Amino acid sequence: MDLDTSNLRRVTAASAVVVTALQATTATLALRAGRRDYADGVWGPGLAAVALTSALVGRGDPWRRWALAAVTTVWAARLESLMLQRLTGTDEEDERYTEFLEGDSTPTVLAKVFGTQALAQLLVSAPLQVAAASRLPRGPRRWLFPAGVAVMIAGGVVEAVADRQKSAYTAAKEKAREAGQDDDVPDDLEVLDTGLWGWSRHPNYFGDSVVWDGAWLAAAASSPGAWTLPAPVAMSYFLIYATGAKRTEDKMGDRPAYQDYQRRVAFFFPRPSR
Template identity: 35%
Template structure:
């Protein structure tokens, strides 16, 4: 493990995420719509992964196979998420979450949003992406010995996560497209087993990327990255805010909550 190279990489990617989110803020202020930051969220991880791989290859550090694999998995997840959110937001107004944050501003609304949303997301993006960054600088075999086991487990976890996230989003999109479902709760498909298949899938993706680095102790150092991501999705700004909004706008949501798991998929309870 090239710790010197990784330290340089971490400093560079910290600057990259700050510049990326600052530019996003400037565009959002100009167009008057801060929800575009959600599109940048997924693609931002792809940028960090690509920059990290380029720096590692320039320093001849790490195993190229692991680096390209992690970049490919990160890109497949991040680009799909960015495209999905961009398509979903076409013709929609400002996200109620960001409108509420902006309404609480005591001084400049733009400065308030920059501190509360963009700097926070830049820090979160950089911290959660640390396993992706460290993967680029790890030496050793990828498909043999103990590394083979964690590599397979990592790819399986990532694949499970992408399945839940992509299929869950597709099922919800189809449900909303039917006018007969307006104001109703989607309890079909994956949504029958968990109220948040997309958030569960997101967590699995990041545990999978972490596992790709867990064959060496240098990867285990950054276990807090997927922990923070999972907590944010399940207990932070993910599921709780979504459920607060759904409870006041969807018929039968309380009954849905009573019978359906909040995060981990499991058969619905009998009520």
């Protein structure tokens, strides 16, 4: 068997301790500041912390566990830079959290936000933990490891390019506002439908999901790794339904320009626009 079960128990226990510490620290700061949306700022760092902890505690193939840790950390660092810009750019809590937690007590907030996120981080990172405690088998299957890393990098590039294109669009729209064009926004600024956004309405979320598909593929090079398939499935669910694409659609769907965009461009998985 490729998996060292006793080592996996140590990896999982260490990961749980790290995630709990990060969530508890963030929760303390968030409640003091009245900003429950600080939870967004610990999502990437939490996953990077699990990847690094797994690489340190794991006794599986060193190339794989450290490669996965490196790619995950780079992905998390880029995401965190965006999160910090958003969180520090305003004194107001994200309205999603305000609506979701309205009237909730402190224990309920801790459970619904920080406890749930901790469990989600441990679930999503399951391929990283299993890979860290598994040896690479001989034979063709071992090539799933570099293939998975390549998929992770490709997904990260897609996500980064999409975010950069969105930032450029937002800056152009803000410039138009400052020029006094609020009532007559240029047609090309009604909705972002160029670049990757002309292939998918949510290419950043799609790229994010591909990152975690790649992590699963790399783990699947060892026989038990394939059983962590619920991890990337859960991540895709979060990105599409729970916190990502669907929420954006609900917020933007009443705009005529966006309704036209919905008719022309694929929802999540990229394809040429109509």
